[in-house]
Amino acid sequence: MTTIADLTNHQIRLAARPNGLPTREGWSFTSEPVNAPDDEGVLIKTLAISLDPAMRGWMNEGKSYIPPVGIGEVMRAGGIGEVIASKSPAFAVGDVVGCSPGTQEYCLVPGTDLKRAGVFKIDLRLGTQTQWLNVLGMPGMTGYFGLMDVGMPQAGETVVVSGAAGAVGQTVGQLAKIKGCRVVGIAGGPAKCEWVVKELGFDACIDYKAGDVKAGLKAHCPKGVDIYFDNVGGDILDAVLTRINRKARIIVCGAISQYNNTTPVKGPANYLSLLVNRARMEGIVVFDYADRYHLAVAEMAGYLKDGRMKSKEDVVTGLDTFPETLLKLFNGENFGKLVLQVASA
């Protein structure tokens, strides 16, 4: 029988702050022995981690909504794991948990940290492991609260979402359809666009790689845009700004087109459309809604069950592939929520 003392924890640490796209040279690969939990802590074996555009921001120095990952630290990453040793009355060996294991195979959480670290038991009756990293996880919660609390959709309104085939985008679009809106996605390439329309039921999807986003918006949003859920920033944000309606709401969720810039961020040159249209642009950070996650999860799990919400994950296996797999987010290669499978349960 394998004991904790026999285990080795392979880790990926941030070695240098990237300038532009993060390369393999910017990471260091370490290994450490694994320790048993003391006090009321737990030892978690990482099953899968969530790769998200926001991770790029955490690699930068400077003030943000969360401190940057320090040089030499294991990279921050949300994920799911299996409890393999527990001194906590709240967790038993074999429990599958949501947690923030980082880019490593094992994660020791002291009892005093369990709450702060957000470790919680996952109910696999509500969704699969990877769905818990997608529609029922951070991206799903981001889409849910961004759309519902900031966007405040009304039936009949037109919702546009960029990164439509991504984790947040697929949630936003399907949820907006469920709420009775017309939904137009923006995604890269015909395969994603077709999937978004045929599988997810969006009303239309504009392929930004194929050309003119403005013309696409004009064609597919004949009544203008009431809500724009922005995951990408840059030229697409500027294009949508030319088509917004009075009292439109733009949810600023991300700006993946700008995250690896080596030049300054491109501000939206058409922002005065906010004035002309008495419209609003507002940021969302999902952590603010933590006390309502359970409500959103219950609602979304219902949609998964009755088939109104689909969930697509792009699963890549192997912790070692992390540096290259992460880049799929930034070159648009991932198709669905990007998940790095670290081990099987």
Place this chain on the structure above:
Amino acid sequence: MTTIADLTNHQIRLAARPNGLPTREGWSFTSEPVNAPDDEGVLIKTLAISLDPAMRGWMNEGKSYIPPVGIGEVMRAGGIGEVIASKSPAFAVGDVVGCSPGTQEYCLVPGTDLKRAGVFKIDLRLGTQTQWLNVLGMPGMTGYFGLMDVGMPQAGETVVVSGAAGAVGQTVGQLAKIKGCRVVGIAGGPAKCEWVVKELGFDACIDYKAGDVKAGLKAHCPKGVDIYFDNVGGDILDAVLTRINRKARIIVCGAISQYNNTTPVKGPANYLSLLVNRARMEGIVVFDYADRYHLAVAEMAGYLKDGRMKSKEDVVTGLDTFPETLLKLFNGENFGKLVLQVASA
């Protein structure tokens, strides 16, 4: 006795759409006979017109919150006038009215147009003629509803306002003080900054011409910025974005730094601060609040009366000076609400 038939109406018309700053060559100077009102109309003698940054936008082609002024048309301008002939039961000869006379000496309003044209009797007990173009007029209403309805100030919050010595800025800052906020202005030059602090009672004022606005914000907003009322856009907007607090509100009222650009508008490169801070940027157009003007006027007139609100106008005389007087807005020469006196009552 002078009759209507003896009068000549001198007018200034838009001759060409400006590229950059509007020059005298872009205007044409015409004169026409004056006609008596028929039906239930009124003839108004223009006393003073309001010169506002928004006028620059009205000179551009393209969709906005109001149609552009057509080539060959009298330039649109709000103002006050005296009724010199009336067939309307609602107005008598001698009434001083708020109206939109445009850049001309006389303005004939048909009875069917009185309501749409927004002609209303002015109560000079509430404020002087020029105050009715300032704190009690469009700039005051813009400041009032922008601050109160979009900004939603809470006592103790920090409010920053650019164009602080201008018409909207002076209203916003004084009103925010009355509502219990810390108020920091941004204005050009020591005279304006000193006036804003000493006369209007702002807590501080940053002279953007003297140097580093970011450093000034850091020094004068030790608790960050909760509300930014933006009249200028450009680099100042970007500087403020670096200092906003969580849940900050940015009111997009104007962008005078960008109106005469011959290059594209500079979008706010730091707009992702909205995301980090879960903050909001929202446009205001004063006309949306027309049904509540009377309430705001009553409140503001009270502040004028009890001395908590001061009102400064920069009055230039002579319709002919219009092309050059307008430019004072864009080179920052005006000190207080810019008014063009066309005639005396």
